[in-house]
Amino acid sequence: MPLCQIRGLTHYFGGLRAVYDFNLDLEEGELIGLIGPNGAGKTTVFNLVCGVYRPTEGEIRFNGTDIVGLRPHQITALGIARTFQNIRLWGQRTVLDNIRIAQYARVRYGLLDAFFHTPRYWAEEKEILHRSLELLDLLDLKAYAYEQAQNLPYGLQRRVEIARALATQPRLLLLDEPAAGMNPAEIEDLLDLIHWIRDQFHLTIWVIEHQMRLIMSICERIKVLDFGETIAEGTPAEIQANPRVIQAYLGEEVA
């Protein structure tokens, strides 16, 4: 059974149709891409899947469970995590705290433990600390653990965002324009990172990107959106040759 199934996803913002009849079968372990011109509705699809908006119409099943109408934190707890187009770290918190807070759903101790700092509290906090430092170490961020997140250079902040998403122990990771603002060298590193985390954490990854290099080289399958509608779907090679895609990005004459 596919890890994530989306059927007939449609969403209106008032009178504006943002997404129309979006369908997807996402198998476990896949690495797929979502592309399209600006304003095509790509981030909206992510927002719908994560529960930020409740879709006007359509069905989203994750791991067999119907997740439409669930609150975002519940969906995250089920195993979907994401990064954002514009970095949304908790800037004034340390990198370590960013990772800790994301493990909210995994915390087992109760309120009384938190209020009174019982031994159970300490045992679990140490566990969380261990896990967080380990995760940061895996992503080469351990040196920055106690830095304020907003003080880090842009590229590192993006990596912290990915680390934070990973801290929620997801099965499906949504990356929203992870390469935005990166130079070619950084993009190369990002490519390797994405491949690596997929294998290391047994993830299914879904990427929104504008950088063709990234999409074409790592995605196994790509969907193309334009004005909310899916205009093409296929392998990178197929997409690159697709006249409708070229038209959507570059206009009539070039096609």
Next chain:
Amino acid sequence: MLRKHSRALIIALLFLIVVIPSWGGIYDDYIQLILFYIGINVIMATSLNLINGYMGEFSCGHAGFMAVGAYVTSVITVILFAGHPNLGPARLSPQWSVFVFPIALVAGGIAAAVAGLLVAIPSFRTRGDYLAIITLAVNYIVKSAIENMEIIGGPRGFVGMGKVVNGMQQVLNIPWVLIWTFIGALVTIFLIRNFVSSTRGKSVIAIREDEIAAELMSVDTRRTKVVAFMLSSGLAGIAGGLFAHGPGGYINPGTFTILKSTEAMVMVYMGGMGSITGSIMSAIIFTILLELLRPLKVFKWVVIPLLLILLMLFRPEGLMGNRELTDIFPRLRALFPPSDVGLPPQESREVLEYAPVSD
């Protein structure tokens, strides 16, 4: 060794400074009154800081929760131990008041915590300015509701707490209410500090910095808001219960207006949003300032707003900003057991080596 016992030492030291001289009569009634108000203000400021500081909301109605606690606690103690023209004679003999008083305080706190839901639930859908109005309205509704309850005195107020305190002192002549206030302040600081340093509690700050990101990173923002609001208003309720049993043994709804809420807000912003040390310091400073300015009579309430305006212009982050004393003097951390696992390890003292007393 110092680390393990430093907390107890500090409490003992404070006990020595605050309670013993009051007990022994070295401090006269006036100083005891000041200490009493400092304690109350510490509770009010620290509990409000959780909402206005850590969670970044703008709650203007803290006095409403104080009122709930004040009245609930007082009605319980007065019904049981003092008797009241509307409520009947005392039911138990005064000796039991010593044991019942803390229970009544907690009951007042719980009632106030439940009242906190009135603000917590709307906060799911609204934030910022709109929530500010709701807190204002709740403050006013509480005051107005009390005024309409003739059975507890309505706008004329409620009396009898003096008899209750006398009853307690018949059992043992110590400054009971001052001691309970002292304990209350310590408990407040303890609970809030523990809560915000936990991973669970940091969700409060995450909500302030980016609520949507928090929600998407598995934080149950609704639950967090409920916990924060209830804890904050519950503690305010306890402050209210203590306040009601202060000298005078009398409360009336006119005390718990937006002006009282403003006092709490002044303390929070003066101390620094998100700094417990700041709230404590500004509670002390504010209480003393009010007393020092007493000769100015009405003009003290000109000086205080002016001070805060100047503060906003020149140091808006307040005394401490969002730092604690241990952030300014990191060496002090060596004195205390770590509360937050997320703080940088001190040289060789890895926090992972810290073992709580009974592991």
Next chain:
Amino acid sequence: MSIFLQHFVNALQWGSFYALIALGYTMVYGVLLLINFAHGDIFMVGAYLGFFIGTYLLTTFGSTMPSWLVLTLTLLLSMILTAGVGVTIERVAYRPLRERGADRLYVVITALMVGLLLEYLNLGFLGARRRQYPTLLETQVYSIYGVNVSNLKIGIIGLSFLVMIGLELIVRKTKIGMAMRAISYDREAVPLMGVPVNRIIVATFIIGSSLAALAGNMFGAAYPILTYNMGILIGWKAFIAAVVGGIGEIRGAMAGGYLLGFIEIFVVAMGGLPGFGWLSSTYRDLVAFTILLIILTLRPTGLFGVARRQKV
């Protein structure tokens, strides 16, 4: 039926006060995203200024000046002076914070403090003695369809309506009005278009404060006892009314103000009906606040408000 009409007219008068004050809140909020907590006290300042000016004019020129002139002068002068107070506050307290990009919260706190300042300066310098607003208008009571209306009441309602229509015209038809609306839609782009934002903000404060002063004077005429804290309760209520109407929306302020006026009058009126005896006038505030709270919970952006969507 005539009782109903009587209450209706009273509600219109009562609502006029709220609406005029609410307009000041909403305009400042629309332009600055600031809850000007000091606004209720501006209302108080207007009433007191009217008291001083009116009393002075009456005692000095009472015999020579026709009463309509005294009335007009009092209103105009107090409005102008109050506008001056409002502009000064903006200049001294709010603008420095705005210019250094301070967090909105700090400006709100400052506003709260300015309000306290005004109240206690009044109490300190003028004492706790209540003042009586001078009688500038000879009251004449007319009876229409069994309803008793004084010329004062008609004047208050009429003047309020006129002023509000005037405001609508300014906001919809003049350049300044257009600039005000533009700023409330997009604060950042407007100065880039060459619009002198500071001047617009000053204009907003002038209008808002004048309206509050007008309300203050009319209130003083209708309920002549002035106290230093008269602005607090009515200010908070007018503010809530502005929010219920949809803060930032001028029509919302008017709607909210009159809605609150009607709720309050009719809640008290219902107390006179059989079976509702428990609903005494002390419940008035409680019920009004609760209803407003319910409206806000059900429709958080207010009646006319527009939800500002956050980009995720």
